[in-house]
Amino acid sequence: MVLSKYKAVIQIRGCFWHSHSCPRGKPPKSNVNYWGTELAKTRVRDAKNDNLLRKNEWRVFVIWECTLKSEKDLNIIADKIATDLLGKIVVTSECESEGS
């Protein structure tokens, strides 16, 4: 999800493919070499993308698959992102109006 107005990107990541530090992010016990290589490739690609976005002053929010299990969790995350993004904008407009 790209919010170009706020220069923000919200990424929903699958725990398995993106090696999240939760039980669902653990690699399989079979074909260890194959999965090790595949999952490492994904991690490198993620890091590259994140770095590129941050370099261009984009804000990157990551939502993990496992946190989407409950609606409550999603709401907390959405609130956090909205507060973060909107908070920045509110501060800017307040400064402008106070000066007049």
Ligand SMILES: [Zn+2]
């Ligand atoms: Zn997870």
